[in-house]
Amino acid sequence: MSEPLIRMDNVSKFYGRIQALENVSFTVNEREIVGLLGDNGAGKSTLIKVLSGAVPLTSGSIYVRGKKVEMKSTTDAIAAGIETIYQDSALVTQLSIARNLFLGREPIKGPAFLNRMDTEMMNQVARDLLKQVGISKNIPPETPIGSLSGGERQAVAIARAMHFDSDLIILDEPTNNLGVAETQGVLRFVRGARDSGHSCIFIAHNIHHVFQVVDRIVVMRRGKVVADDIDPKKTSVEAVERVITGMTDEELAHALGPNTH
């Protein structure tokens, strides 16, 4: 078999004295959607922050297509073809939707030394993208992010990843805050990404969403990977939930309370 797209080897991460990752090994293959599950504080966001250069790792190494890469900053990760949509969807509230979409990769119009942004093109693309992610309401692309609803903001972040298609797209809880139509927009986007040859890491607490799109499920608990090859087609939601919480069936039934089953 060829080298995986991403291979993280024995990665550990300390925040001060708190160990958020403990010897984690993790791979993503080409054209694969990996679902990353785990309870609150399991270390999912930390894992992908390390991978996208947002925080430095304490020990271990990262390989992209078999080549060792130092992720010293987000720029390194972007250069390696990794695009990330953070949980706290990192947008600049003062800037408009269009300006946020293209932040860091603004198209230029006219001679290069004039450094002039192609605002029209940006606005046009922004309008199209918003429709694609399922925002039906007509929001002008000049609207500052600060006056959008929670879900609308999330949708903008998604739209950004859709436009700049990278080798690996990381989505940290992208369906939080999203309504029915918008959620389906995201799931459709993920499937489309794979079909056009990209890989994805998909983090979500809503296991139903995960089951709908991923090829493989990885489960983390308290900083460690406790299962890394669960096939969603051959496993039940309940079984995965048990792996996530680390409980026996009985404990789980109790924790879920009387109403749920």
Add this chain to the structure above:
Amino acid sequence: MSEPLIRMDNVSKFYGRIQALENVSFTVNEREIVGLLGDNGAGKSTLIKVLSGAVPLTSGSIYVRGKKVEMKSTTDAIAAGIETIYQDSALVTQLSIARNLFLGREPIKGPAFLNRMDTEMMNQVARDLLKQVGISKNIPPETPIGSLSGGERQAVAIARAMHFDSDLIILDEPTNNLGVAETQGVLRFVRGARDSGHSCIFIAHNIHHVFQVVDRIVVMRRGKVVADDIDPKKTSVEAVERVITGMTDEELAHALGPNTH
């Protein structure tokens, strides 16, 4: 029938020239859990912000137990017995968990003029509450919010509402970011609140969560209330989804894509 706990009458709200609420009328009865559903930007957060005094209404009136109340600030709402957990769970990242929990209502130890916080008590309560909302990991209550994971933060906000039981507890997408165990903790809490005589407004995009706990469902679309008396026991999830999106069955099936049914 006696007066409802809360009655909002013909409430409208403009942000600048954007109309976020259009003649909304909305009631919550005593000992009732109302589920508020609607797509992104429907106006759910705006409705409850008006109710909790966070933003002023443009026109209309609010009655609490039949008495007209001016919600000029959050203080007014708190005085009227309304406790809110905002979508962007409003915590102070620099302060510790315990200090956030008791912010604004810190217990005093010793003579009043010394104004001394009872830190021990605060820490003890915080520890207990964290366990109650399902945070199994042992997080010291002195930890600043800034170093918690997304879900852990949400759990702290929930814990706060649990402790200061008010007549009406408003939860704006409280289960976002939460893991399996934590989500069940929240749902259990909501049920418990009703059993002990409180009312709740519960906003969530995960309709399954809503169906598990609420007595009545209200649906908003584009700033208007389009349905306000759906009984979750007599209605299917799909029917509600149709009301939310305002689509016909056929449109909905198309929008949900091939994988979902």
Add this chain to the structure above:
Amino acid sequence: MLRRLIARPEFGPLILLVLELVVFWAINPDFLSPLNIGNTLAFTVELGLIALAMTLLMTSGEFDLSVGSVFGFTPVLMWTFVNGGLMPMEIGFVIAMVVAALIGLVNGWFVTKLKIPSFLVTLGMLLVVRGTALFITNGFPQRTWDAGGHWLAQVLVGDFYVGPFRIYMSLFWFIAAVIILGYVLNRTRVGNWIQAAGGNPNAARARGVKVDRTKVALFILCSTLAGFAGIISSVRTSAANPNSGMGYELEVIAMVVIGGTALTGGRGTIIGTVLGIFILRVMRNGIVLIGVPGLAYNIFIGAIILGMMALHSWLERRHHAGT
């Protein structure tokens, strides 16, 4: 059209400026005499150049307290070289400007690499630069009054009359700076980065924007323009005093903030700053002209700043409530 004008954030400062002009003019009609207008413009544009650069820097979330000292230091350095006979004026000018740029570079480096708040860095730099100016001159001012005929002096501040108005070349430098910096902030990629750097630096960094490099460049811009303004001023006033520019930093920041740029970064307006510059300078000029007693000068400046801010905030609120 009118509606859109009113909705702009620059509307408040505009009203203030008009109000101010009307009041002063009503009290003393000489206020709008060509002589006085030419006079006010001359110094205004010198401070204005600094305020424009500061607008960009503040939009990116930093500020620079050392501009006043650079304003004083750069001409002193240049004239020390030139008067000492070490080099012709052109080279002295270039070297002084390079040194000013280096000061900005050091500021930027401390702020971005060492992550020290710009308040402390530039306060420290203020003292170092001011001290150096004193030290190299031994406190003696440098003489500049033989520069008048030199072509460089002409290009920088040569004056001529347009009808009854005495116009200095520096006005054109100022206008050029307004156009260029306004264009950079609103129309270019770099402008987008500047706003993002001030609005949410982490988000910007996550998108691969070179936040640190942008900030360093703006620090350099700020120092360079402060030095440039200092040289212009020294040629025009025939004085290169190591103490000139004292306290300008606060006045410049006040201009920027009155114009509507956020003190915390993320939002900046060049047009607003231009209005802010005129609001403050016209005020200083008008106050002398209407004969406020010398000792009460500061009371008036302070009271007017407060009064204008109150008006500003009232306008803002009315405007929000109104729409």
Add this chain to the structure above:
Amino acid sequence: MLRRLIARPEFGPLILLVLELVVFWAINPDFLSPLNIGNTLAFTVELGLIALAMTLLMTSGEFDLSVGSVFGFTPVLMWTFVNGGLMPMEIGFVIAMVVAALIGLVNGWFVTKLKIPSFLVTLGMLLVVRGTALFITNGFPQRTWDAGGHWLAQVLVGDFYVGPFRIYMSLFWFIAAVIILGYVLNRTRVGNWIQAAGGNPNAARARGVKVDRTKVALFILCSTLAGFAGIISSVRTSAANPNSGMGYELEVIAMVVIGGTALTGGRGTIIGTVLGIFILRVMRNGIVLIGVPGLAYNIFIGAIILGMMALHSWLERRHHAGT
């Protein structure tokens, strides 16, 4: 134990202070002579009182540029009353303190009710207060020489010797302020509100915290302590000059920030401020003592601030990497 000490945010400033003391002492052993220590303490605590109040204000997310002018104004007002024979010293003192408190109230009112940035409000106030001080005195300093024996003067700054050290009463006022304000910030409800107001004012407001009232109270505290320090200083130096306190605002803010309080609010430390106060004052004293040339004074002050900040940031990073 040691570990916990190292983990504290005050550890960096502490190292800086110790280092500074050692270096100066090594160069000039007189640095630690009783005369010099007594000398340094006298003025340090006056500025220190302001810095302590400023720590709380900055934790709540605001700052006050008018403290220096209130420091100069309050004693001028008091001595104008007293020297004019209008009232006895006790009443003059009380009235002057009330006026100082009112200045703080106005600052707070503008900032919280009109939502004007504290930078502009207090800058305007600085000018108004300084101008008023000049205006009411006509610029003449007020004499305070005859205050020496008055009981109030004794209570405020009476001096006595402890062994070879000349100690002023003001030291005790300072210590009292450290204890009380440290207690308020860390142990009380109000302290929690102050931190929340600076950290996330909307969240605090949503919890029913009276953010505005808290800020106004802190503005009042700041002005009052600045006025109090001014009176102490005027009695000690036997001079009430309308210009005293010029530039103190920046020095005081620098002290607070060097101590580790965030410039943007939300996090503050009284112990850090105490260290910051001593770091800056010891530095000023030390560089004169080791014989830096007079005109180079500012260069050194600035360079040391920059150097210390660099060291500070290096310590911080090592500390984060290490644990």
Add this chain to the structure above:
Amino acid sequence: KTFYWVSHGTPADPVWTYFLAGAQQWAKDTGNTVNTSFHGNDVPSQQEALRAAIAAKADGIVTSSPDPGSLVEIAKEANAAKIPIINFNTPDPKASFNAYVGGDNVVFGRHWAQYLVDKGHVKAGDFVWMPVEVPGATYGVQEEEGIASVFKPLGITWEVTDTTLDQGEIITRMSDYLTTNRAKIKAIIGMGDLVNGSIKRVFDQVGVKPGEIPVVGWGNSLDTTQEVLQGYVNAAQWQDPQATSYVALSLANMAASGIPPGFNVITGALYEKDTAQLYDDILSGK
């Protein structure tokens, strides 16, 4: 008539309050309007104010010079507008002022240095300390020039230090310096009124007895007259501040009425203990 009195000083400097008092007295005595402003050594702002006065068609202007050469243009413009412009306090012979009223700082500096030498307080190889409020301001610079002309040939060394205009800070910095260099300092020249007026407090704080270190310098404040009377300061320079303003405005008024002043008025006197009471009385308004 309306006159503009434009000062390069700061109202922080007590001597300027006496200058101002002279201007106000003149306004009261003659019934004319005098608009006053201070510019704290900020040349551009002073130039702007002067041009504003010209624009306002003042009947006359009196101004002090912030830097030699800096008002050359302005004086020309005033001449062209036929507005009398009188220079006071600090001279600038290069500019075409109608007249000058005041002392000569270079001469003052020379007198102080000469005084110390003549009275045998300093000799070759000695060190003199010269604190000044604002280093780089014209008065200090010119005084240093005069002092240097005496000390340099004799091989006497000196140092200028910076004290600021803030009394608390002045006392602290001077005490620090004196503590350190007490053995070395043979004499002190206080190159400003605030500095010289702080000598007593500094000596008391550091424990130096009056007369132990000879002091000369400025003496236009009650603090200094007292210090001279009590022996802390040996000799102090009187500048006739009120008179300077008063005479300058009178000359401006005279010129406005068409009588050109064809002369300069030179003021100033160095006083010791015996004559100090006279100035003490003037300053305390007796």
